[in-house]
Amino acid sequence: MTDEKRIVQQFIDLVSIDSETTEEREIANYLIKILEEYGLTVEEDNTNELTNHAAGNLIAKLPGNKNRDAILFTSHMDTVTPGKSITPIVKDGYIMTDGTTILGADDKAGIAAILETIQIIQEEKLEHGDLYFVIMTGEESGLVGSRHIDINKLPVKYGYALDSDGDVGNIVNAAPAQNKLYATIKGKSAHAGVSPEKGVSAISITAKAISKMPLGRIDEETTANIGSFEGKGPTNIVCDKVLLVAEARSISKQKLEQQTTVMVEALEKTATAMGGTMSIKIEEMYPSYQFSKDDYVVTQAMRATTSIGLTPKLVTSGGGSDANHLSGKGIPTVNLAIGYENIHTTNEKIQIEQLITIPKLMLSIIKNSN
Template sequence: MTGINQQRLVDHFIELVKIDSESGNEKAIAETLAEQLGQLGFRVQRLPVDDALSNGFNLYARLPGSLPGSTLLSCHMDTVSPGNGITPIIENGIIRSDGTTILGGDDKSGIAAIMEAIRVLQHQNRPHQTVELAFTVYEEGGLHGSKQFDMSLIESGQAIVLDSGGDIGTIITTAPGQQNLKITLEGKPAHAGLAPEQGINALTVAAEAISKMTLSRIDNETTANIGIVRGGNATNIVMPSLYLEAEARSLDDHKLAAQVHHMVDTFKQAATHHGAGLNIDSQRAYNAYRIEDNHPLVEQIRTAFCAMGVEPKTRATGGGSDANIFNEKGLTTVNLSTGMAKVHTTEEQIAIDDMVAISQFLTHFLAS
């Protein structure tokens, strides 16, 4: 008997996704969760972040347990856009939006699961380990909230982030590092009809560089993409400047460095060839992490999944999460699937059975 109250779980999830919380606008969701966690007996601390980052705050909460051990559970409170005015629809056991917005299961499904598990443990008066929570702002688009999280508060030596898709039982033990590139090409303006040969077209420079650049899937561990391009004011002006944003990711730090060097060098060669100016701001967004399958945390998680009849599977991912930042800061962290699907799209959905299952897992894990 799991004890999971499916209706309560779904109702809470629906309540949370209806709270607008696009990245940078997390105040309402953070205030709501701080109050709800306090009602569950957590000692809650509101942790300030830079005003320019969010109108809200990170949340740290602690619930002492009577069993040995302590684990930090973490989710992010923000959503991507379009994430305002979400209207959830339940149909055939699936929760989705009405198609005009994302759903917000990324990552409020994790928050709802954690809180349902705590309610079950308390209702059944079951002993459990000490639970620490880290709910972060502005995870989407840079993992900014976890970067500013006050790690000195955390007493646990291990953590679980609930922020991935796939089958329940999926354990993300390997995730890539990411490097961000902001590129500005400076050409030379000229009248496109009267004297185009006197100009240097920044778009031509970029096109030459990109045509010689290896992008998309590099190998089974490495990807690269150019996602933002801005430039030009009129068709009768040779484009004087162009701004681009790109990224590279890899599970292997050496491969990531090599890919970034290739991208930067290709831009440099094209700029030199055309006599254009070039500025590249290259910043590490987050580092890769890799946790062995026989790590005690992974073994604990496997045991809890097996206890409920779910086959656990470890795998790598191509996406980053707060787990990258926590690992970088010395806290061993894995990322688990909540069953969320088609995230970051207006087709996002999650199965109620998966929400129940991940909540059930948490009760097994915390009470063992």
Template sequence: MTKNDTVLERFLRYVQIDTQSDPASDTFPSTEKQKDLARVLAAELLELGLEDAHMDAFGYVYATLPGNTTRTNIPVICFCAHMDTSPDVTGANVRPVVHRNYQGGEIVLPDDPAQVIRPEDHPDLFAQIGNDIVTAGGTTLLGADNKAGVAAIMTAVSWLQADPSRKHGTIKILFTPDEEVGRGTEHVNLEKLGADYAYTVDGETLGSLEDETFSADSVLLEVFGVSTHPGFAFGKMENAIKIASDIVNALPKNRLSPETTQDREGFLHPVRLEAQQEHAVLELIVRDFAEEGLKEKEAFLGGLVEDIMARYTGSSYKMKVKAQYRNMGEILAQHPQVVGYALKAMEKAGLTPIRRSIRGGTDGSRLSFMGLPCPNIFAGEHAFHSRQEWVSVQDMEKAAQVLVELAGVWESEV
């Protein structure tokens, strides 16, 4: 590593480090290999001159870029990205491929020609003519989610360090593990971080700024059936496998599901079913942009389960709802300058901002409700959690430029 590495050089280095997280693990981080990247980043930040850069016992990376302005009372901002990659597709032995000067058309991934990235399936490719596109070989994910954001932050830090004429206040850097398994903020030390506001760099389309997320709950439903020897089961057996299947089959087919909703529509979604004759466990997730929408869907599910269970008089069930995260827009509305300054930074970087809502969540959702208002800035990553994941080098560079401009806006506007 050198201080003058490009965003591409950094990105290629980071994606070849396997940092896949594990939702079944009860350790933190969920996989020790996430610390392999954390150590690299801490060392690189030290080389860039951030003297307090370090990885803590939980695998978080903290660092401070001191302010270089004579102005006082400038809020401390934080740039944040997550280091782990999705459990959905392997992140081991990633072989990044750079497709230079993309001229349109299909991108066939060399290690598995059945994996073809088509513009009609990825419409953002139409805006990438002449740019350099990075993919994996086709047998793994790429890891642009969220190593594109990591590379953009590291590049922005190097640019700010190299140009002292760009005045800025104190900037904190935070890299988190386990975001993909919903635990990215579980052990973050906000007192040690010492930031007033934050920005995750984990978005998709060039120029996008996301200041709203789903609110999210999980539902754990247990069904307790009546088991007996199948040869003597007449009038006695109530098979928990069949009961749980009845519940899943009763979920709406044409609404309230991920595959039938878009924009601001929420959903109910079964994510796991483990069943034996006597006992079944069904897990679902509930998503909506509004709290009342969550409650309506949970009440609907509760009524559906009650109706089905009424057919099985010898059986019983337990249903437990657990809050996961809430719409960060509720918090950001109380701090309009956080979003406003990001929009201004994008304009200074020559972009037309695209303000969006996320049909999902980020570390920023939880950070916002922990007292650190935190919208999400684009990193250029596309086709998350798949072998067709791709990112544009020029989009990552532009994300780094936006962060540099954002540091300047906070210094000059407050």
């Protein structure tokens, strides 16, 4: 049974350690020490050499004592900003901040649940197969830790990310892939007052191209957005260069490719028609995943949720998580809701009741494994 006092204190200890994305060294050292104290073997991989983060991913193994499924649970140790000198406050059944920083429940609630689950397994001498607890770096900077993790280090049947908002019992069984677009639009400079007709405005090209793009909610599986475009210069010179950053997301690979093509063609055709040029780089940020209620990884989560008295709910997400890369690399992984609210804001909070329920769900998954 979850020890409420212990998990709350563990969570407070975790969020009190600064770990803004790229700066995970201190939290990694803390986690290595505590996991080893619990008797797990811990490996820090070398993904930081590729990501330029201060630490690599942590892979902790609790060897099985029974011939059962090998399962993975994952969370991430980095936070968004402002995440330094966090002051957690317990009030009205919630843990929140003093309003000057984020809380870091995304995703230190997941880490606290992992540490509590390990202690319960050991205290109650529960039967289980091999359990892998992977704590990623760089989730908030584009899922870079999971992008580079070596899947051969994770000999598991399926896995669960502990990294979604919503009530415990929600199961994110589908999430989109994302393409990011980096475009450079070039026109021709000229004096804006004396001879504007000799110039080609890169800003005008970009604005007209964007007006031709379907953006926002495209359909139930697809979205697109312009993050920024920038063309700097004095008002007396026709701007000859714009940098644009955009994205497209879809659960469907075909729809993602189609939306990306539409956006690229709008830029290309408009630039050509107006006498400019366009170059673009497209970066595949992460793959999509989609599992049905009949897929084993989902079935197990639903059964476990029901066994602890909750009603499972399948959810399609519009965002990515480390589950995307793990599923794409061959480990069927879904993202489980862990109850945090208002993430990435200074109003972030988590209900204590949700926090203490996460280990119950994890233990139910482990106990119900084959």
